[in-house]
Amino acid sequence: MNIPDTSKILVTCAKGIAPFLEEEIKSLGFRVGSTHETGAVITGKFTDTYKLNLELRTAYNVLFLLKEFECNNPTDLYAETGEIEWENIIPADEYLTVVSQTENPSIKNSMFANQKLKDAVVDRMTKRIGKRPDSGPERKNVVINLYWKDRNAWIYLNTSGGKLADRGYRKIPLGAPMQETLAAAVLLAAKYDGKSHFVNPMCGSGTIAIEAALIALDKAPGLLRSNYGFMHLKNFDKIYWQSLRKETLAKSKKGLDQKIIATDIDNRAVEAATANARTAGVEHLIEFKVSDFSVTNVPSEKSIVLLNPEYGERMGTSTKLEGTYKAIGDFFKQKCKGSACYVFTGNLELAKKIGLRAERRVPFYNGDIECRLLEYDIF
Numbered sequence: 001m002n003i004p005d006t007s008k009i010l011v012t013c014a015k016g017i018a019p020f021l022e023e024e025i026k027s028l029g030f031r032v033g034s035t036h037e038t039g040a041v042i043t044g045k046f047t048d049t050y051k052l053n054l055e056l057r058t059a060y061n062v063l064f065l066l067k068e069f070e071c072n073n074p075t076d077l078y079a080e081t082g083e084i085e086w087e088n089i090i091p092a093d094e095y096l097t098v099v100s101q102t103e104n105p106s107i108k109n110s111m112f113a114n115q116k117l118k119d120a121v122v123d124r125m126t127k128r129i130g131k132r133p134d135s136g137p138e139r140k141n142v143v144i145n146l147y148w149k150d151r152n153a154w155i156y157l158n159t160s161g162g163k164l165a166d167r168g169y170r171k172i173p174l175g176a177p178m179q180e181t182l183a184a185a186v187l188l189a190a191k192y193d194g195k196s197h198f199v200n201p202m203c204g205s206g207t208i209a210i211e212a213a214l215i216a217l218d219k220a221p222g223l224l225r226s227n228y229g230f231m232h233l234k235n236f237d238k239i240y241w242q243s244l245r246k247e248t249l250a251k252s253k254k255g256l257d258q259k260i261i262a263t264d265i266d267n268r269a270v271e272a273a274t275a276n277a278r279t280a281g282v283e284h285l286i287e288f289k290v291s292d293f294s295v296t297n298v299p300s301e302k303s304i305v306l307l308n309p310e311y312g313e314r315m316g317t318s319t320k321l322e323g324t325y326k327a328i329g330d331f332f333k334q335k336c337k338g339s340a341c342y343v344f345t346g347n348l349e350l351a352k353k354i355g356l357r358a359e360r361r362v363p364f365y366n367g368d369i370e371c372r373l374l375e376y377d378i379f
């Protein structure tokens with residue numbers, strides 16, 4: 001078997017993000033078949049994966065289903081994988097990576113499944129065409145994903161290659177930066193659409209402000225990336241990809257009517273955020289300033305104010321932070337009247353110190369840490 005014309009496309013995401021991913025997929029005109037904790041499934045053509053990779057802000061990987069089969073042991077895995085016409089899918093001079101998630105008693109560790117699947121691919125190619133791709137762990141070119149649960153296995157072509165969260169603009173990491181896809185999901189949860197001012201005190205390395213600028217510009221995050229898994233396959237339609245990219249770029253706005261303000265008390269954070277925004281091409285759209293959050297200027301017209309303070313798990317300690325959270329409540333009351341105010345935190349005990357009733361609590365995960373986006377309406 002070769003690559004099917006249409007197949008299931010599994011779009012994966014981090015835990016907690018699926019409702020936002022589903023909305024994004026629907027807004028691109030796709031019908032979502034099912035959604036689960038870490039992804040959504042649609043049915044589509046292979047080239048649909050180009051658009052999904054380019055446009056989705058909250059997705060992790062876009063996987064195109066090649067084959068689904070009953071798999072009881074590594075011998076089945078090798079035999080079923082070897083029936084796929086890899087010589088028509090992967091150029092022999094490519095670099096191949098296999099990643100897998102396995103839950104089957106015949107397999108103790110997923111590295112063994114990776115190895116077995118990789119052997120089936122390269123053995124078939126060597127037999128058919130006398131050549132085979134190099135292989136290794138770096139997810140830089142052709143990536144194959146295996147899911148093997150009980151007696152069922154699924155083999156996907158990973159059309160993203162590396163994870164889509166790596167937009168490529170965060171050249172200077174700092175402290176505990178938020179993943180780009182999580183920042184985008186948090187902004188969607190805060191209903192930010194670029195039509196109001198956006199204020200981000202405690203901006204750290206600038207991820208949230210940069211993602212806000214991309215949303216406000218209607219700029220697809222994938223325009224910042226130059227490498228995708230699909231580009232390394234034999235069926236890569238370069239002409240279609242280039243026209244899609246051009247069309248997507250043409251619909252991005254050139255400037256913004258509303259302000260984006262990002263501040264941090266640490267000048268190294270503001271320097272890193274400015275450099276990252278420059279790499280993302282949005283530096284000119286964000287007003288950066290070194291300042292304590294409590295003196296950040298909030299425009300008097302409609303604004304969204306969003307803070308991601310430290311919450312004691314990875315940085316700082318809770319006792320030290322109690323005063324900061326109390327001061328956030330004071331800042332909202334004194335300087336943010338008429339604004340929609342949000343705090344993203346992984347520490348709900350500290351959040352109580354804000355001293356205001358949250359109108360909405362949106363659950364998220366930052367890695368393994370359960371977090372909330374708390375919404376406060378300040379009248």
Ligand SMILES: C[S@@+](CC[C@H](N)C(=O)[O-])C[C@H]1O[C@@H](n2cnc3c(N)ncnc32)[C@H](O)[C@@H]1O
Binds near residue numbers: 179291
């Ligand atoms: C959890 S980090 C924010 C991470 C950010 N979302 C990112 O993606 O990089 C919290 C930031 O708050 C800043 N901060 C701490 N206390 C502050 C204060 N009183 N005023 C302004 N910024 C402060 C720290 O310097 C740090 O950069």
